[in-house]
Amino acid sequence: MTDTATSDPLVIAGTVVGSRLIMGTGGMTSPESLTGALVASGTALATVAVRRVDPSTRHSLVDLLEGLGIRILPNTAGCYTATDAVLTARLAREAFATNWVKLEVIGDDRTLLPDPIELVLAAEQLVDDGFVVLPYCGDDPVVARRLEQVGCAAVMPLGSPIGSGLGIRNPHNIELIVEQAGVPVVLDAGIGTASDACLAMELGCSAVLVATAVTRAGDPSLMAAAMRDGVAAGRAARLAGRITRRFVAEASSSFEGMVGQ
Amino acid sequence: MTRSEDDGTTGPVADAPLTAPGPAPALATAVATVNGEPYDLYPGSTVSDLVAAWCPSPRGVAVAIDSEVVPRSTWNATRIEPGVTIEIVTAAAGG
Numbered sequence: 001m002t003d004t005a006t007s008d009p010l011v012i013a014g015t016v017v018g019s020r021l022i023m024g025t026g027g028m029t030s031p032e033s034l035t036g037a038l039v040a041s042g043t044a045l046a047t048v049a050v051r052r053v054d055p056s057t058r059h060s061l062v063d064l065l066e067g068l069g070i071r072i073l074p075n076t077a078g079c080y081t082a083t084d085a086v087l088t089a090r091l092a093r094e095a096f097a098t099n100w101v102k103l104e105v106i107g108d109d110r111t112l113l114p115d116p117i118e119l120v121l122a123a124e125q126l127v128d129d130g131f132v133v134l135p136y137c138g139d140d141p142v143v144a145r146r147l148e149q150v151g152c153a154a155v156m157p158l159g160s161p162i163g164s165g166l167g168i169r170n171p172h173n174i175e176l177i178v179e180q181a182g183v184p185v186v187l188d189a190g191i192g193t194a195s196d197a198c199l200a201m202e203l204g205c206s207a208v209l210v211a212t213a214v215t216r217a218g219d220p221s222l223m224a225a226a227m228r229d230g231v232a233a234g235r236a237a238r239l240a241g242r243i244t245r246r247f248v249a250e251a252s253s254s255f256e257g258m259v260g261q
Numbered sequence: 262m263t264r265s266e267d268d269g270t271t272g273p274v275a276d277a278p279l280t281a282p283g284p285a286p287a288l289a290t291a292v293a294t295v296n297g298e299p300y301d302l303y304p305g306s307t308v309s310d311l312v313a314a315w316c317p318s319p320r321g322v323a324v325a326i327d328s329e330v331v332p333r334s335t336w337n338a339t340r341i342e343p344g345v346t347i348e349i350v351t352a353a354a355g356g
Contacts, residue, residue: 025354034354049355052296053322061352064320077356082265090330091350095323104356211356214285 008235009209010044012184013100013132014154016113019045020201021231022073024211025049027163028220031059037214038068043222047073047102047209050092062096073134075102080115082122089126101126102156102188102209103135112162116143120150127151136188139173141180148183155181156209159200163212165192168199194223194230194243201234202242209215291343302343308336315349322351 010017015153023043028034038046048061063156065072074092079085089101105122107115126133132153137143144155157177160166167190168174178185184206191197197208210227217223255261263278291302295311308324308331325348326333331339341347 028354047356048352050323050350051353051355053351055315058317060318061323065352072352074352075356087325087328087330088350091323091325091348093323094330094333095321095351096295102356185288 009154010184014135017071017207019209019228019231020235021228022047022188022207022209023070023214023224024209025061025215026077026211026216028108031064032062033220034215035064037220037224038065038070040208040221040228041214042228043070045071045073047075047211048096049077050088050095052073072096072098072101073100074098075136076104076122078106079104080106080118082118082125084121085118086125086129087121087147089131090129093131099130100132100153101134103133103152108243114138116119116140116146119143121210123147123152124150135185139170139177141173141176144177144185145180148181154184154186154206156186158189159187159196160190162189165213166189166190167192167196168203171199171203174200174203174205191227194226195202197227197229197230198234198237201231202237204238293341293343294346296347296349300347301342306341308339308341310342311347312336312349316351322349326347 010020019042019132020043021043023038023041023046025034025046025048028037045066046065062072076085076088076097079088085103086104089103093099094100101122103119105115105118105125106112116138119135119137123133127150134154134156135152136156139157144157147155155177157174159168159205168187174187186207186209187200187205191208191210192215193213197210200208208231212218214224214227216253293302295302312319312322312324327347
């Protein structure tokens with residue numbers, strides 16, 4: 001498949017990212033398998049959590065990503081309030097010298113669904129503080145619009161709950177979000193396999209963020225490559241323009257010149 | 262945790278102060294909380310001392326004192342006051 005990362009790159013906040021597949025880093029069993037999957041994915045942007053330093057850990061995720069030339073997108077995973085998310089984002093900016101943040105404010109520890117009230121509040125504060133905010137949100141078009149209105153550089157609706165692999169449960173809402181959005185829409189969470197990533201792109205998303213579906217796959221590197229191809233196929237199909245759905249058949253071959261006529 | 266460098270003090274390495282300034286033995290004079298654990302402070306303890314003691318490298322590390330981020334450029338000059346709550350964070354897989 002043609003690599004479209006350079007000819008048709010993902011652009012966020014005026015910055016050329018490249019690949020339309022953004023990778024998560026959680027759930028991998030070793031730095032080596034993470035490296036293999038990241039390389040196979042062709043990603044240019046990977047998200048990392050911000051956690052207390054573990055003095056016994058010697059390997060550095062920052063070094064690993066920078067060694068691969070992959071831009072770091074810190075996230076606020078695990079935050080339940082705007083206050084915690086804002087502090088985490090500010091720490092990340094200082095730690096990784098980037099003002100980009102994947103804003104995540106969780107509202108329920110069983111479903112890990114985002115809290116839209118705290119999310120918009122945190123987004124507003126971070127935008128005011130000069131951050132490029134990429135919020136993980138539900139698939140509610142109204143919330144997506146509010147996030148864009150407060151200045152987010154993208155919106156990242158879920159397809160289904162984090163790590164569920166249930167795919168895109170409400171494609172129509174994703175289409176509505178895409179249709180109204182003036183910023184890139186990134187399908188974040190719920191992807192289970194390559195066809196889900198393909199569908200997200202066919203619906204008009206600008207990119208897909210995948211973590212669990214790759215890191216917990218039987219062969220993470222092979223799944224990462226499948227996701228890369230799924231995203232590329234879906235993007236190409238979107239640009240190509242699909243046919244209109246019809247209720248009944250329409251013959252693709254002419255009846256002219258048929259035998260017996 | 263291991264000592265980042267020999268400061269001339271004696272005693273069990275595991276319990277030795279990590280941020281004692283200078284060659285003279287120093288006694289902990291106060292305590293702060295670092296990543297949820299009590300942390301002995303010595304006269305003049307700075308954020309730089311703390312980071313050197315906790316992290317193999319300061320790259321990719323950030324520090325907050327009482328929920329305020331301490332800019333890297335001020336680590337050397339920022340003394341740690343008794344009783345403060347400090348968070349030292351870095352990148353971890355996830356999200």
